[in-house]
Amino acid sequence: MTAIGEFGEFAFIDRIRATFGTDADLLVGAGDDCAVFRAGDSVWCVTTDMVVESVHFLREANAEDVGWKAMTAAISDIGAMGARPRFALVSMASPPDRDLAYLDALYAGLNDAAREHGAIIIGGDTTRSPEGLYADVCVLGEANGGRYVTRGGAQHGDYLAITGWPGRSRAGLDCLQRDLKHPALIDAHLRPRARIAEGQWLARQPGVRAMMDVSDGLAQDAGHLAESSGLGVAMTSASIAVDSELALYCAEAGVSIPDVVFAGGEDYELLFGFDPAVAGTLLPAFRREFGLPVFIVGQYDRAFEGVRIDGLPPTQFGFDHFRKT
Amino acid sequence: MTAIGEFGEFAFIDRIRATFGTDADLLVGAGDDCAVFRAGDSVWCVTTDMVVESVHFLREANAEDVGWKAMTAAISDIGAMGARPRFALVSMASPPDRDLAYLDALYAGLNDAAREHGAIIIGGDTTRSPEGLYADVCVLGEANGGRYVTRGGAQHGDYLAITGWPGRSRAGLDCLQRDLKHPALIDAHLRPRARIAEGQWLARQPGVRAMMDVSDGLAQDAGHLAESSGLGVAMTSASIAVDSELALYCAEAGVSIPDVVFAGGEDYELLFGFDPAVAGTLLPAFRREFGLPVFIVGQYDRAFEGVRIDGLPPTQFGFDHFRKT
Numbered sequence: 001m002t003a004i005g006e007f008g009e010f011a012f013i014d015r016i017r018a019t020f021g022t023d024a025d026l027l028v029g030a031g032d033d034c035a036v037f038r039a040g041d042s043v044w045c046v047t048t049d050m051v052v053e054s055v056h057f058l059r060e061a062n063a064e065d066v067g068w069k070a071m072t073a074a075i076s077d078i079g080a081m082g083a084r085p086r087f088a089l090v091s092m093a094s095p096p097d098r099d100l101a102y103l104d105a106l107y108a109g110l111n112d113a114a115r116e117h118g119a120i121i122i123g124g125d126t127t128r129s130p131e132g133l134y135a136d137v138c139v140l141g142e143a144n145g146g147r148y149v150t151r152g153g154a155q156h157g158d159y160l161a162i163t164g165w166p167g168r169s170r171a172g173l174d175c176l177q178r179d180l181k182h183p184a185l186i187d188a189h190l191r192p193r194a195r196i197a198e199g200q201w202l203a204r205q206p207g208v209r210a211m212m213d214v215s216d217g218l219a220q221d222a223g224h225l226a227e228s229s230g231l232g233v234a235m236t237s238a239s240i241a242v243d244s245e246l247a248l249y250c251a252e253a254g255v256s257i258p259d260v261v262f263a264g265g266e267d268y269e270l271l272f273g274f275d276p277a278v279a280g281t282l283l284p285a286f287r288r289e290f291g292l293p294v295f296i297v298g299q300y301d302r303a304f305e306g307v308r309i310d311g312l313p314p315t316q317f318g319f320d321h322f323r324k325t
Numbered sequence: 326m327t328a329i330g331e332f333g334e335f336a337f338i339d340r341i342r343a344t345f346g347t348d349a350d351l352l353v354g355a356g357d358d359c360a361v362f363r364a365g366d367s368v369w370c371v372t373t374d375m376v377v378e379s380v381h382f383l384r385e386a387n388a389e390d391v392g393w394k395a396m397t398a399a400i401s402d403i404g405a406m407g408a409r410p411r412f413a414l415v416s417m418a419s420p421p422d423r424d425l426a427y428l429d430a431l432y433a434g435l436n437d438a439a440r441e442h443g444a445i446i447i448g449g450d451t452t453r454s455p456e457g458l459y460a461d462v463c464v465l466g467e468a469n470g471g472r473y474v475t476r477g478g479a480q481h482g483d484y485l486a487i488t489g490w491p492g493r494s495r496a497g498l499d500c501l502q503r504d505l506k507h508p509a510l511i512d513a514h515l516r517p518r519a520r521i522a523e524g525q526w527l528a529r530q531p532g533v534r535a536m537m538d539v540s541d542g543l544a545q546d547a548g549h550l551a552e553s554s555g556l557g558v559a560m561t562s563a564s565i566a567v568d569s570e571l572a573l574y575c576a577e578a579g580v581s582i583p584d585v586v587f588a589g590g591e592d593y594e595l596l597f598g599f600d601p602a603v604a605g606t607l608l609p610a611f612r613r614e615f616g617l618p619v620f621i622v623g624q625y626d627r628a629f630e631g632v633r634i635d636g637l638p639p640t641q642f643g644f645d646h647f648r649k650t
Contacts, residue, residue: 004428005421009451012425016432021445026412035447037412039467042365048463050416050450087351087362091375091416091461096330100337103329107341120346122360125375125461126334136416136450136461138373142364 032151032228033080033212036143043143045083049074053132063102065190067109069266070137073215075117076194076268078141080213081148082203085119085196091136093129110137117196147203151228154210154273160225160233160298161283163198163270163290165241166218167257170264171249180252184245188267195270198290202270205285207278217265218297219314223307225271226300235298235309237262262309273300357476357553358405358537361468368468370408374399378457388427390515392434394591395462398540400442401519401593403466405538406473407528410444410521416461418454435462442521472528476553479535479598485550485558485623486608488523488595488615490566491543492582495589496574507574513592520595523615527595530610532603542590543622544639548632550596551625560623560634562587587634598625 004012017030027043028036034045051070053059071088078085090110094103114121119139154160165188172189175182194213202208210229214221219235226233237258242250250257274282279296286294298307307314329337342355352368353361359370376395378384396413403410415435419428439446444464479485490513497514500507519538527533535554539546544560551558562583567575575582599607604621611619623632632639 001424001426003422004419004425005453007425009453012428013451015429019432019436020447021436021440023411023445023447026445026447030446030448035412035414037447037465039364039369040367042367044364046412046414046463046465047448048414048416048450048461050418050452050459050461052418052452052454052459054455055418055453086348087360087371089360089371089373089463091373091463093375093377093380093459094329097328098330099326100329100332101326103337104340107344111344111346115346120348120351121355122345122348122351122362123355123372125373126338127375127377128330128334128380129377129459130379131456134375134377134418134454134459136373136375138371138414138416138463140362140371 028150033077036081036148043146043148045078045081045141045143045148046138047074047077048136048138049077050134050136052134063105064109067106068113068191070135071110071113072192072194072268074137074139075113075119076213076215078139079194079196079199080211080270081141081143082199082211083141083143083148084200085117085139085141087122087140088114088119089138090121090124092124093127093134095129095131095133098133117194144200149203149208149211151210151212151225154229154231154300156231156300156302157276158209158273158300159276159279159296160222160271160273160300161294161296162214162218163195163294164267164292165243165246166214166267166269167261167264168246169266171246171260174253175249178253180249182245182249185249192266192268194268199270201289202272205282207275207282208272209275210273212271214267214269214271215265217263219262219307219309221271222298225273226307229273229300231300231302232304232306232308233298234301235307237310239295239297241293241295262314353475358402361406361473368471368473370403370406370466370468370473371463372399372402373461373463374402375459375461377459388430389434392431393438393516395460396435396438397517397519397593399462399464400438400444401538401540403464404519404521404524405536405595406466406468407524407536408466408468408473409525410442410464410466412447412465413439413444414463415446415449417449418452418459420454420456420458423458442519469525474528474533474536476535476537476550479554479556479625481556481625481627482601483534483598483625484601484604484621485547485596485598485625486619486621487543488520488619489592489617490568490571491539491592491594492586492589493571494591496571496585499578500574503578505574505577507570509570510574517591517593519593524595526614527597530607532600532607533597534600535598537596539592539594539596540590542588544587544632544634546596547623550598551632554598554625556625556627557629557631557633558623559626560632562635564620564622566618566620
């Protein structure tokens with residue numbers, strides 16, 4: 001026998017995805033941030049995201065934060081298609097001895113995060129769990145005017161850019177663990193926001209060809225994004241936006257800025273590939289529209305597979321653990 | 326503190342449902358078999374249903390059957406609105422040591438049940454579970470011509486009818502446990518079918534005012550259905566369809582027919598309320614269309630709350646456990 005733990009999650013997903021069917025109204029199937037389907041004269045995106053106690057969060061964690069993050073992670077997948085979140089369903093399996101106040105707080109976090117991003121909860125399921133709490137969040141979003149952006153579609157030479165401040169969530173987690181006082185970084189970790197308005201705006205711009213949200217880490221997700229277009233991506237560690245608080249934290253914690261930025265995930269920033277011809281207009285227009293940084297962090301390349309950072313594979317670059325500077 | 330186990334699942338659902346928001350495109354919110362929403366010029370139904378190892382199924386159960394039943398239970402909620410199942414998403418949390426062959430079989434059952442009812446899986450999530458397997462199935466269905474039937478909407482004096490052969494799944498479970506040879510009953514338990522064509526047909530008929538699928542048991546679900554219209558329901562134990570195999574099983578097992586029929590759940594038969602004025606045409610037309618029994622099992626009544634069977638509350642009728650005849 002082969003256990004799923006040995007086989008690997010991504011390999012298993014590829015394996016089962018091949019058994020799914022097709023439908024004329026299915027525009028994007030499994031393997032992107034969302035599945036996309038035609039519903040009458042409209043186009044909808046749908047995604048599910050499951051969080052598990054002792055895997056994604058600890059029993060001691062604040063329940064409202066757990067609910068907020070679970071909802072935001074799922075909603076961010078809608079934003080990553082450039083769509084508008086509308087409706088969410090939450091299935092929860094809870095141990096029978098779990099305090100009602102804990103569950104009320106969990107749903108308060110779920111509701112708040114849904115509303116923050118323009119969606120509401122419309123249903124779900126509740127059942128008993130023999131051990132630990134499990135919450136599965138399904139979100140439905142509408143693609144404005146039928147427009148959406150998949151992970152694939154970028155071409156050789158296209159630029160790769162990222163919104164906002166990647167690395168803040170990972171830095172915030174480290175601040176919590178080491179009792180460092182950087183409330184804005186801690187907030188970025190506990191109460192991340194999905195880039196909903198930004199995603200919809202990017203989906204409207206000509207030349208934007210591929211998009212995803214960063215949940216597993218910038219370097220790893222850049223690899224996934226490039227792979228969806230059958231390309232590699234050359235990234236440079238110098239071209240990243242670092243806000244003053246993240247810079248301060250890195251100095252204080254003795255962590256290299258590129259490490260925390262390339263390793264960091266759960267920021268739910270948007271990573272997108274676009275035609276170099278529009279770079280001169282697209283990025284300034286984005287900054288004006290949202291008052292938010294957006295920087296080119298790499299370029300798609302057909303000459304190799306995977307990610308290179310400053311010409312090196314990520315393992316040699318060493319982004320995958322925090323190094324002392 | 327109050328634990329959720331003491332507070333009760335239905336009470337908790339009512340409690341959290343009150344915290345959800347509203348939306349002009351939300352036609353039916355939490356509390357029915359599905360939530361229903363407007364998507365452009367079309368109307369869609371969505372539902373989620375979570376199954377948990379050691380709660381809904383045993384580790385030893387055949388994984389294909391587990392997958393089939395999980396998908397069918399969720400799809401049946403689409404049928405209960407009179408809608409057409411289209412797309413499903415499956416989130417699964419699995420222990421890392423679970424055999425790949427087990428998970429392949431689980432997804433084979435999920436895929437087969439989806440296809441059997443006209444739907445396909447289009448996405449989902451896979452994650453690690455510290456203990457036991459959890460699967461959450463989300464199904465999206467389209468309401469033909471925008472037509473759907475909710476649980477509410479029945480009036481005093483309306484008849485309550487049920488399709489097919491309620492009780493077969495419960496009898497099949499008993500056959501498995503007692504090693505009785507009734508393959509058709511065992512099949513009804515292990516491989517239930519949702520009444521998809523029947524639900525869509527009923528949603529088209531004038532006078533059909535309320536509908537749900539029977540998952541928890543006929544008597545219990547009839548109570549839920551009547552409550553959604555703010556009414557009670559008077560049921561009679563004589564007016565039920567009993568196929569010859571169920572009758573044979575009851576004689577052999579020493580079980581009363583009304584007991585197994587009123588206690589039985591997981592048949593996914595449709596229970597529906599309708600205007601008595603159409604009884605003479607509706608039921609014969611149904612039988613002709615589907616070659617399937619359909620019988621009036623009760624009448625809505627404003628004079629009392631809950632269910633009465635032959636004039637007695639279900640507890641006195643004793644349907645809630647198997648009695649020796």
